[in-house]
Amino acid sequence: MDRETRDMLLETADRFFTERAGKDIVNGVEKGVWPKDLWKEIEEMGLPLIAVPEDKGGAGGTLGDMLAVMRLAGSHAVPVPLAETALANLLVAAADGVPATGPSTLALGDVVFEGNRLSGKVDRVPFAAVAEHFVTIANAAGRPMVAVVSASDASVNEVASHAGEPYGTVTFDNPPCEFAEISPVSVERAVELAALMRAMQMAGAADKVLATAVEYSKQRVQFGRPISTFQAIQQMLAELASFVAATIATAEAAARDADEGGLADGGRFSIAAAKSQTSEFAQRIAGIAHQSMGAMGFTHEHILHHYTRRLWVWRRDFGSETFWGEKIGTAFAKAGPQALWPSLTASRYAS
């Protein structure tokens, strides 16, 4: 979609999330209350199908459009698998399938398709306990195969994430598949795209953390004046802004590279760098924000933890800085010092 259409969509969605995905909804999900109406309205807006072609019932948007919505969702801590479903639907559509309705999630890991049997076990699947469909990329005799399995045909062991979202372990033991087709996207690539999805959500959450801390500092009065007037607080929040800026910039640069390079392999290095960077700065962001807000920000009552806890969970999802750093470091070490600068300026893995 063109820039103007995307901006209009984001503006509408921003208002919608502000009104309909507030604090009570987020806290409700943590207590196990599935926000049925919120999900229904998200589907009515067409957001889970944003990057699915129009002939498959989607909005015909680009990868970039989808990632922009994910960043926005991150800035509202939207407690449903909107991002996961949108990416899952894109993977299905890329294999010429028609996406299912209902919340889906990504079960990416060691899954194999052998002798017409799908089997495997995947830990820490986001929203495993509420998704209606699991989308996985299985190894089918060396070729990637995207498969959709109804939640009722897989076994799920719920282990809530530390942000209170219903994550869990998903086991496939020869379930029937709602859809199965050779995928143009490998499982490694699907993990990259999921990492980029989380990096964009982290950019949104980081932005919200900064806004929250800045706003609080202007309202909180101590020693007779707003704490924002103290140099100590100003210096902390400016430092916080630097980490937030890096998080936003790196995620947006990777999103641009993925969008321009295409679904199959666009922005491979950029995504690795962005997820390493966003994950590495998550703690700096959360740490400074909490310190600046004192005991208030540490309460369950305040919304700050909706964002800081997600940053802590999301930095681990689909590869932390340890995982992506190792991929980058291994490639650059192998290529040697002469390849470092040319690769860095070309945003490519050294080779």
Place this chain on the structure above:
Amino acid sequence: MSIPKLEFPPFHLPPEAEALRGEVREFLNETLPKVKSEDRFASWNTFSPQFSRELGKKGWIGITWPRKYGGSEKSFLERYVVTEELLGNSAPAGAHWVADRQSGPLLLRFGSEEQREAILPKITRGECYFSIGMSEPDSGSDLASVRTRAEPVPGGFRVNGTKVWTSGAHRNHYCIALVRTSGQHGDRHKGLSQLLVDLKTPNITIRPIINLAGRHDWNEVTFSDAFIPESCLIGNEGDGWLQVTSELAFERSGPERFMQNYYVLRELVRVLGRQPAKRAASILGRLIARLWTLRQMSVAVAGMMQGGKSPVIEASLVKDLGTIYQQDLPEIARVLAESDATTEEDMADFLDTAQYATMMAPSYTIQGGTTQVLRGIVARGLGLR
């Protein structure tokens, strides 16, 4: 909530800039092997008139300036590419650096026609070098408190006072000095002017100030009744503050704010060998990811500037993050090399390199605006002051 959005719109350097990159690399591949390796560590702090003249011959100094002053009338983004290639290849680009980055642009914007014609072509040929005459013993971050006084006398000014931290004054040709031409010390921004000072002028004394690493970059420049001709006033008398703040903007967001000790990262790759352990690879990769992010931010700022915006806060954030990265780098690299260098000899050599970088590191968060002053600028942008 209404706080300004921090955005760094991803930006591609245009094809002509990328084409120029190829030419610059080719030139550096031919030229740099002739340079002594110890001169390649400090990059934009290494003074090499020979290298600057060769670069000038290519038309890559003052690259954005009008042709009539020796420039090439190329874009700010092409200049960006030349700058980052010099740093990424550790070229000894120190002699002309300040003249190219801020003194020349200042003269172009505020200087007289006579000053431009006399000086800019020499800068572009790589033959004329500049020092910055801002700081004084009692004026660091608080630049408006300068005391050096230029008293109007027939035909010019009689100057008295002392400038410090004046990099390269012992070998450069000129210094642009911020001086008080009217009013009193307490008048702050009023009554300040900028003078183009020939460093060979009688009654100017230049003494070295050696830094902690034993290097002689800095000087103390003392004016004792030095006569500076009226023709050397830059812009209007009394406009010094306006001019100096625009000069500072040239200093902030460029790649030199995160590429100054790039050689540490490159050497780290060398000593870790082709197949480092997983943990070492991971730490290396994280450093590379940080540098890549900084470059994306800096290029985004360049794109915004090219688009006619003045991203003051964004530029300040790049310098803050970039200089902190440059302080982290030698420390992380040192510890990593101690555990994971492939040979004892490599490790020993690298530890010397990293030690040198560590000694230089405190300067990064001081020069060109201290981190604390920058954070003050950012805090103002966030609406906190």
